[in-house]
Amino acid sequence: MRTSQYILATLKETPSDAEVISHQLMLRAGMIRKLASGLYTWLPSGLKVLRKVEAIVRDEMNKAGAIEVLMPVMQPADLWQESGRWEQFGPELLRIKDRHDRPFALGPTHEEVITDLVRREISSYKQLPLNLYQVQTKVRDEVRPRFGVMRSREFLMKDAYSFHLSDECLAQTYQRMHTAYCNIFDRLGLDYRPVIADTGSIGGSVSHEFHVLAESGEDAIAFSDASDYAANIEKAEALAPNVERPAPSQALETFATPNAKTIADLAEQHNIPATSSVKTLIVYGKADEAGNRGLVALVLRGDHELNELKADKHSLVFAPLEMAKEEDIVAAIGARPGSIGPVGLTIPVLVDRSAAVLADFVAGANKDGEHYRGINWDRDVTGHEVVDLRNVVEGDPSPCGQGTLQIKRGIEVGHIFQLGSKYSEAMKAAVLGENGKNQTMTMGCYGVGVSRIVAAAIEQNNDKFGIIWPTAIAPFELAIVPMNMHKSHRIPGVAEELYTALQANGVDVLFDDRKERPGVMFNDMELIGIPYTLVIGERNLDNNEVELKNRRTGEATLLSIEEAVATITKAIKG
Amino acid sequence: MRTSQYILATLKETPSDAEVISHQLMLRAGMIRKLASGLYTWLPSGLKVLRKVEAIVRDEMNKAGAIEVLMPVMQPADLWQESGRWEQFGPELLRIKDRHDRPFALGPTHEEVITDLVRREISSYKQLPLNLYQVQTKVRDEVRPRFGVMRSREFLMKDAYSFHLSDECLAQTYQRMHTAYCNIFDRLGLDYRPVIADTGSIGGSVSHEFHVLAESGEDAIAFSDASDYAANIEKAEALAPNVERPAPSQALETFATPNAKTIADLAEQHNIPATSSVKTLIVYGKADEAGNRGLVALVLRGDHELNELKADKHSLVFAPLEMAKEEDIVAAIGARPGSIGPVGLTIPVLVDRSAAVLADFVAGANKDGEHYRGINWDRDVTGHEVVDLRNVVEGDPSPCGQGTLQIKRGIEVGHIFQLGSKYSEAMKAAVLGENGKNQTMTMGCYGVGVSRIVAAAIEQNNDKFGIIWPTAIAPFELAIVPMNMHKSHRIPGVAEELYTALQANGVDVLFDDRKERPGVMFNDMELIGIPYTLVIGERNLDNNEVELKNRRTGEATLLSIEEAVATITKAIKG
DSSP: OHHHHHHHHOOSSTTOOOOSHHHHHHHHHHHHHEEETTEEEEEEEOOOOOOOOHHHHHHHHTTTOEEEEEESSSEEEHHHHTTTTHHHHOOOOOOOOOOOOEEEEOOSSHHHHHHHHHHHHHHHGGGGGGEEEEEEEEEOOOOOOGGGGGBEEEEEEEEEEEEEESSHHHHHHHHHHHHHHHHHHHHHHHEEEEEEEGGGGOOOOOEEEEEETTTTSSEEEEEEEEOOOETTTTOOOOOOOSSSSOOOOOOOOOEEEOOOOHHHHHHHHOOGGGBBEEEEEEEEEOOOSSSEEEEEEEEEEEEEEBOHHHHHSTTTSSSSSOOOHHHHHHHHHHHHSSSSSSSTTTOOEETTTTTGGSSEEEEEEESSTTEEEEEEEETOOOEEEEEEEEEEEETTTTSSSSSEEEEOOOOOOOOEEETTTTHHHHHOOOOEEESEEEEEEEEEEEEEEEHHHHHHHHHEEEEEEEEEGGGGGGGGGGGEETTTTGOOOOOHHHHHHHHHHHHHTOOOEOOOOSSSOOOHHHHHHHHHOEEEEEEHHHHHHHHTTTEEEETTTEEEEEEEEEHHHHHHHHHHOO | BGGGGGGOOOOOOOOTTTHHHHHHHHHTTTEEEEEEETTEEEOOOHHHHHHHHHHHHHHHHEEEEEEEHHHHHHHHHHHHHHTHHHHHHOOTEEEETTTHHHHOEOOOOHHHHHHHHHHHHOOOOOOEEEEEEEEEEEEEEOOBBBGGGBBEEEEEEEEHHHHEEEEHHHHHHHHHHHHHHHHHHHHOOEEEEEEOOOGGOHHHHHHHHEEEEEOOOOOEEEEEEESEEETTTTTOOOOOSSSSOOOSSSSEEEEEOTTTTTTTHHHHHHHGGGBBBBEEEEEEEEEEETTTTEEEEEETTTOOBOHHHHHTTSSTTSSSOOBBHHHHHHHHHEEEEEEEOTOOOOOOOETTTTTOOSEEEOOOOOOOOTTEEEOOOOTTBHHHHHHHHOOOOTTTTOOOOOBBBBEEEEEEEEEEEEEETTTHHHTTTTOOOSSSSEEEOOEEEEEEHHHHOOOOOOOEEEETTTEEOGGOOOSSEEEEEETTTTGSHHHHHHHHHHHHHHHHHOEEEOOOOSSHHHHHHEEEHHHHHHSSEEEOOHHHTTTTOOOOOOOTEEEEEEEHHHHHHHHHHHHOOO
């Protein structure tokens, strides 16, 4: 492709409404343009990247035995009513009515449609297992679309759904998909981790997320430094500290803390380390038969953070987890948040494992402006339950039993689930089993955010000059930059010759044939992130040479014109 | 691909709600399944065909210098308001509101979005011409979706939009697109015609439709038998007959026709040939300043049909064309339809060229139950205007001046337009011209119905056994059918070996490894329409031979196992 016949659409200025680097660079490099909030047009170079990602995903899905189909964006409401999700989904499910006033959803996912298809098409165990996928435009009416294509309202997704007679068979396909996903992200050239994940509202039991590691990632991931263990921090178990709780050495006594409402205040004003105090969070408890919710106290060591998912799943806690209102706390306990502690509480008390090994610690006295010191479990507080309530922190022992945990940030780009029979039961998707009896199928589902991968790859691969594409998904593999071509007798011929020869070798080349200053051309090629640039200039031609620059390493190599095509082809195509 | 690991989903019965053969065969061959009215899921073999069509379209667009982008399905209403189409479009434009109550359209076409993009990105004449295209899911809320993917509510379309500084430049790109479309349909292996077309509501002047010829086509196309001339019948000019009008030889007289309301009644009851009578249609005339519409009479030879588009465009006629109500006719003329004729009318009379050369002809007498005979123009009727009002018929002279017209039926699968400045003016899409002044761009647009082509190809290529695919877009190029493989010692080895070798040569093979009777397998492969079937049976193996069957010709050829791979590869890949 010649730049003169292309739209580069590069921008010098960083658009003011782009918060994250990938969004900024996708706009600046001319990959996307905003049509409306959360809706983007893919410009030529952006679309090329998207299609390269899509092709790799498709290829690995086919290799793993999945079969491609294509389902509509518009989905009739009755299927969503059958699964129960018409009511469960919030306004991010875009609901519309057609000209005959029939309700439809614009699909954010296709469990209902595929389950309906399979229950009608598949009748016998002989046709199982089956793994169907599509690469398709999804719609999700995000309350606050942001970060460009990272969280947009229309996006391209690969979604696969597998159907089985048994959970063992499901587990096998799940493992195949796990491997296929690793192959996909390996081929994309990204640093990623498959991590143990929560299944959330989609249902099911076993689940892994695939994260592209990047400092800007929204999710925190905990890894063992000595094994393959990796989990989303919301799912990583915080083991009980491997220490005995010391015996009490102090008496329980109150002290005045008129201005200390937080752990940080206690440390600053009273010189009490966060590791010697606890914080007590009050949430609502499970409702009784009359529908009344009581309160539950959650106690964590001062320096630890509540893991909401863990609390949410406790049988005494109202789900979804909700912090109690101040008036309810005051009515039940007689003190305001900031002065609450476990001593003397008459509501259920759940204590995190790390808080449970403290002795002689500090906490609110359930009286405004007062704290206790010298608190000891069992002596001063009884009837509490010790559970895992906190987020793991770096240095915690790994729950796998090997090594200690490290924490990195990641961007979720894939998610696989063992769904089980959530949808097949609700929608009566059964086949005739080997025993001649009807048997409900068990299902898996497997998603890859194709458009999101493009943004995630940039978050992981950029510098102050622009994007640094992995070669497999670069919009072009090589840029040819002839310097001041229009003033030269020799350069045009050499440039055209190399352009033709490299294209013939299958190299995806962008030939910058604009009448621009070399600096402008270099800046554009660096911003766009093309892995290699071939610079053709008068001075090097005197020695019959051209210069190959590596975008990632910055390395520049002189090549003789004769060897250039072979050397470049080898560098790119391997 | 092995059938045992695939979904064939073939059906023996013809689904009762499928009216046309392509819809029936797409369901029976397992290509699509209905999700809801006008919404279809593409099953694996159907999707393969769709993707092959898409790939050919994309390749030819790229070769023609068009650049691919991808625009959203959801389009903000304000752009449609700017172009004026928010009001012009009827309910087939699916209008939705997002969670913040902002109005959007689900795009049936993208003139507004692309014009908005280009007016923001392109600022100088140096960046023109520009031709951008996408292959994208379109939504159109058809009042009566039918014929499967031929007229569905979601469909895949290739739409391109070009931008120019001058109409000459537009005409050049238009010609390139015309050529690219011919290349596309040639490569698809379809019998098609580019025909002169009406621009309809999309606007613009010059326009061609591309039709796949098929007896079931909705459109009639007129061709010259001696030139390249081809036009949609609605656009084909009916030349004035190359004859002198005979002098009057009869006197004007009435006769009683109490039961003759139509041309056919006159012929049957009074032995008057349709070619000697005229029919007079009363339509509404252009409204006067007070908004009142008068009536206009349209006179055609008895055997000819009104061309509504031609009448619609006449300056005296109210547009859109509307037949007058009986009460308005009776009030103005004093007689009911069936007894109306041109003699003595006080409303404007438009006479078709072929009716205008009649002498001594018959028409209604504007008195119920009476007709005139012996009518002669100028003597009995004056003040009429002679115009082209009728549809051409087979045998008419070609308007190009060469040959006579033939008429065939076609399915519209492509449409190209010289739009001019309709959208660029309304949306103020201008660039800095060479003269330093702002200049409104001129535009072309170019559509291909990718999913519709799949159905049209089947309408053109089928027999009583099923589909007969052109090889370029067949779901598989070759089926291997081993007969009773599971009872044979030799067949599995030969079949596997040929399967592997043919795949290695790039042949797209479906290996039918099911434990089915040969008849069932043959029927399925014929229904699916795979161009070649390789039959492996015990008897032929005795002679070291296999049999190659051609789906289209029915021809069967014995090949030695040694030569089979080379011969088949050559037959398919050329």
